[in-house]
Amino acid sequence: MAKRGKQHTRYGNDRFTFETDGGFETKFMHSGEVEALVTAQTAELAGKMVKAAPRGPHVTTDEFSIKKNITPYVEQVGHEWVGYIVVEENERARHAMLQEEGYRDPAGRRHAGRFYLKKVLESERVG
Template structure:
């Protein structure tokens, strides 16, 4: 009976010229690369742009600084060994309430205003099945 080998084990695929080492961690190297970061930046920016297009326009006559459209921003950061993209909605506390526009609300007179579900629609369009 042969004893199992100790140390680094190689798994061979294809010809004898190609050796795939399972302990190299190529996935980690790939996810840390600049190409993956550029892809995450592009997709996050694209999703934020779609959310800005779909967001309702504010009633602000003199300035639009507090509207929902001006308060949607994409951010990309490194989390562990990979790049993660975020779309932040309503970072400014003086902005219109984006989630009230999303889900609907009742005004002071008690009238119900239906939600527009613009953020949900963009997220569903970007979903991969």
């Protein structure tokens, strides 16, 4: 029969024992230093996405510009800080993802995607 409740894991040898329930990971992940690091990394990634985004036809109106609709957010989820990058927060600026993946115009012609978001994410990928 399986045990109920929180299970503790112990690793070690004759001189050292490590228990995963020590609590230092939780305290560290809640710290302000981790929040600052996640905020900095999220802002840097969002900046790269804004730089890679196409200008589009809406040069004079910021409301519909792709570059103005890429926004970083950081929030605490459970025991960790998580960074999000939101594209197209304005529902009237629908063209950002059309530029990313491609689209067909009303005449039926196919326009290839630019994959600018995918290229930025792939450049930031580890290993």
